[in-house]
Amino acid sequence: MRTLILLRHGESAWNSKNLFTGWIDVDLTPRGEEQARDSGTLLRSAGLLPRSVHTSVLTRAVRTARLAMTAAGLAHTPVARHWRLNERHYGALQGREKSEILREFGEERFRQWRRSYDAAPPPAPEGGTADVAHDPRYADLPRELLPRTESLADVTARLLPYWHEAVVPDLRAGRTVLVVAHSNSLRALVAHLDRLSRDELLELNIPTGMPLRYDLDEELAPLVRGGRYLDPRAAAEGAAEVADQGRRRLGTTR
Numbered sequence: 001m002r003t004l005i006l007l008r009h010g011e012s013a014w015n016s017k018n019l020f021t022g023w024i025d026v027d028l029t030p031r032g033e034e035q036a037r038d039s040g041t042l043l044r045s046a047g048l049l050p051r052s053v054h055t056s057v058l059t060r061a062v063r064t065a066r067l068a069m070t071a072a073g074l075a076h077t078p079v080a081r082h083w084r085l086n087e088r089h090y091g092a093l094q095g096r097e098k099s100e101i102l103r104e105f106g107e108e109r110f111r112q113w114r115r116s117y118d119a120a121p122p123p124a125p126e127g128g129t130a131d132v133a134h135d136p137r138y139a140d141l142p143r144e145l146l147p148r149t150e151s152l153a154d155v156t157a158r159l160l161p162y163w164h165e166a167v168v169p170d171l172r173a174g175r176t177v178l179v180v181a182h183s184n185s186l187r188a189l190v191a192h193l194d195r196l197s198r199d200e201l202l203e204l205n206i207p208t209g210m211p212l213r214y215d216l217d218e219e220l221a222p223l224v225r226g227g228r229y230l231d232p233r234a235a236a237e238g239a240a241e242v243a244d245q246g247r248r249r250l251g252t253t254r
């Protein structure tokens with residue numbers, strides 16, 4: 001059996017303001033830092049000691065990984081970072097308030113953009129604040145790999161090569177693996193692991209800062225579909241909070 005732990009970063013400054021974030025590099029809030037540390041404590045008390053950690057290159061995930069691993073007493077563990085684990089690029093929605101987009105475009109379009117497999121929001125304008133062409137983190141990447149918007153299908157396509165080339169070998173080597181990523185890069189990974197249907201994917205919301213454990217068989221198929229959150233009640237509340245974003249007014253999401 002192989003053990004994989006998925007962890008969405010703790011609450012970020014823009015989660016707390018109910019803003020579409022995507023590739024914008026915002027930091028954790030104090031609540032997000034606490035969620036990250038609590039995740040590490042939960043891992044330790046469950047006897048889950050990751051020997052390999054993978055994160056995106058976005059600060060909120062990198063810091064969550066560091067805080068969680070330090071709280072688990074495993075600060076020395078190597079951490080690999082890769083842009084392929086980044087959040088979905090939310091295109092022109094980045095920086096916009098979710099409730100405003102819901103009002104402007106209606107429930108169905110809002111839901112398709114957030115939770116469907118195929119729909120991508122309108123692209124971010126070239127040279128705008130969402131353009132990462134001059135960000136040194138992506139300096140070595142060919143321009144055509146840098147997204148200006150992404151659907152979940154696009155996220156899946158750029159994430160899976162990293163899964164197969166970097167994460168799967170660690171699992172096959174028998175290491176407990178922790179992947180610290182984002183709402184939509186983790187939705188793509190869960191959809192792949194659990195073979196979710198399009199309808200199931202529409203309903204999938206990943207809470208911030210809640211470790212989700214997957215035990216996998218030799219073929220890397222989950223023993224329990226959907227995995228198991230270490231704190232199921234808090235995770236269900238967190239997922240409901242995420243699902244509800246857009247219906248909350250600016251500043252009222254904790």
Ligand SMILES: O=C(O)[C@@H](CO)OP(=O)(O)O
Pocket residue numbers: 015019020021022023087088090114183184242245
């Ligand atoms: O804005 C985003 O980048 C993500 C995560 O906060 O939002 P959502 O969960 O709505 O896809």
